[in-house]
Amino acid sequence: MKRLTIQIRVRRESYDVEVGSGLLVNSRPLSLETPTGRCLIVSNRKVFGLYGQKLLGKLGELGIEPGVYLIGDGERFKSLRTVEAIVRSMSDAKLGRDGCVIALGGGVVGDVAGFAASVHLRGVRLIQIPTTLLAMIDSSVGGKTGVNTVHGKNMIGTFYQPAHVLIDTDVLATLPQREITAGLCEAIKHGALAGPDLFERTTKVLDSNSQDRRLTEVDGLEDLIINQLRFKASIVAADAKEDPAGCGAASRKILNFGHTFGHALEKSTKYKVFKHGEAVGWGMLFAAELSKKLELADNTVVELLNDVVRRSGSLPPIGSTNVRPEDILDAIRFDKKSAGEDTQWILLRAIGQPVIVPQSEVPSNLLRSVLKDFVRHRSNS
Numbered sequence: 001m002k003r004l005t006i007q008i009r010v011r012r013e014s015y016d017v018e019v020g021s022g023l024l025v026n027s028r029p030l031s032l033e034t035p036t037g038r039c040l041i042v043s044n045r046k047v048f049g050l051y052g053q054k055l056l057g058k059l060g061e062l063g064i065e066p067g068v069y070l071i072g073d074g075e076r077f078k079s080l081r082t083v084e085a086i087v088r089s090m091s092d093a094k095l096g097r098d099g100c101v102i103a104l105g106g107g108v109v110g111d112v113a114g115f116a117a118s119v120h121l122r123g124v125r126l127i128q129i130p131t132t133l134l135a136m137i138d139s140s141v142g143g144k145t146g147v148n149t150v151h152g153k154n155m156i157g158t159f160y161q162p163a164h165v166l167i168d169t170d171v172l173a174t175l176p177q178r179e180i181t182a183g184l185c186e187a188i189k190h191g192a193l194a195g196p197d198l199f200e201r202t203t204k205v206l207d208s209n210s211q212d213r214r215l216t217e218v219d220g221l222e223d224l225i226i227n228q229l230r231f232k233a234s235i236v237a238a239d240a241k242e243d244p245a246g247c248g249a250a251s252r253k254i255l256n257f258g259h260t261f262g263h264a265l266e267k268s269t270k271y272k273v274f275k276h277g278e279a280v281g282w283g284m285l286f287a288a289e290l291s292k293k294l295e296l297a298d299n300t301v302v303e304l305l306n307d308v309v310r311r312s313g314s315l316p317p318i319g320s321t322n323v324r325p326e327d328i329l330d331a332i333r334f335d336k337k338s339a340g341e342d343t344q345w346i347l348l349r350a351i352g353q354p355v356i357v358p359q360s361e362v363p364s365n366l367l368r369s370v371l372k373d374f375v376r377h378r379s380n381s
């Protein structure tokens with residue numbers, strides 16, 4: 001069994017992320033963080049059905065008998081209503097300040113359980129056990145928790161770092177192909193922002209998905225996950241709470257590459273058509289197109305990103321949704337207006353060279369025409 005560990009530093013605190021195959025069964029990492037108080041596993045029926053017994057067995061060895069709370073499966077359960085139910089269940093389980101929440105699942109479970117952990121009694125210990133590729137490389141680290149509201153994605157949330165993150169790559173064996181594509185899109189995002197080294201490492205695993213090879217059989221998967229996490233950790237360490245005034249390449253805002261369009265696409269299709277990562281896949285291609293039209297980047301970047309996103313798997317066509325360019329534009333405006341912010345576009349000059357461009361520097365007729373072309377073109381393909 002190969003096990004890699006990295007330490008994520010955020011301000012004066014740090015936590016370990018362990019990555020390896022079989023960790024859920026063979027490891028003793030949870031003992032490192034064994035809480036003295038009670039423990040609640042938050043998961044959903046599907047993931048708990050697959051991996052719950054393993055986790056219960058491991059905790060049993062450590063003398064821990066946790067409570068279990070299962071939330072509904074899907075983005076629509078990333079809501080305040082779910083948080084309220086989790087917090088109620090923590091109180092029912094008499095989970096005190098020395099207690100611990102274990103999030104076992106993808107980004108939805110992690111975001112919502114993390115939020116609940118951060119507000120229950122003003123914060124109890126949180127252990128993330130991500131089970132999707134996206135959650136492994138992205139959402140389980142960095143400390144952003146949150147839920148969606150009618151005003152948009154992640155409108156309510158906290159910055160709350162986990163105490164420990166445990167990544168058992170074996171669980172990827174049961175992950176559906178679309179979820180792998182979604183995770184690969186976020187991995188491509190990190191690669192495109194970080195530079196040629198991470199970009200190339202990431203593109204090497206892409207073809208395994210299209211060739212129907214199991215991701216768990218890909219050589220160097222643990223290394224890739226670690227390198228992805230190192231990049232995310234470096235950005236988080238420099239700007240843990242995403243300073244609203246940040247405007248340089250070290251700002252945490254750059255991690256929103258592909259997300260302005262992506263979130264709007266998710267929202268205007270009522271979260272029913274696209275997985276989050278798939279919407280980010282389209283969002284990166286849109287951002288690349290906009291970068292070209294603003295003469296920040298040349299066509300090579302657009303072609304390169306189109307090639308790698310295509311190789312990650314097929315994305316649901318935008319045309320299949322009847323979404324109109326105006327719907328996307330409205331969703332972008334509404335999202336940001338509700339947050340009292342101006343839209344900022346994360347664009348690329350080249351791989352590894354992100355740039356933050358305020359909406360005021362993007363002529364509205366140009367944005368409209370790029371959107372129109374993009375939606376029409378992607379409808380026909």
Ligand SMILES: NC(=O)c1ccc[n+]([C@@H]2O[C@H](COP(=O)([O-])OP(=O)(O)OC[C@H]3O[C@@H](n4cnc5c(N)ncnc54)[C@H](O)[C@@H]3O)[C@@H](O)[C@H]2O)c1
Nearest residue numbers: 046106107108109131132134135138139144171174175276
């Ligand atoms: N907090 C952050 O920094 C951050 C970063 C990126 C994304 N996110 C959020 O993460 C969410 C998306 O996360 P996601 O892509 O993991 O989606 P998800 O949590 O909905 O999981 C995707 C699907 O895979 C299933 N699943 C999970 N693990 C499985 C496994 N091992 N085998 C089989 N099925 C499994 C789930 O039940 C679900 O149906 C979005 O809400 C997004 O906003 C947060």
Ligand SMILES: [Zn+2]
Nearest residue numbers: 186259276280
């Ligand atoms: Zn994302």
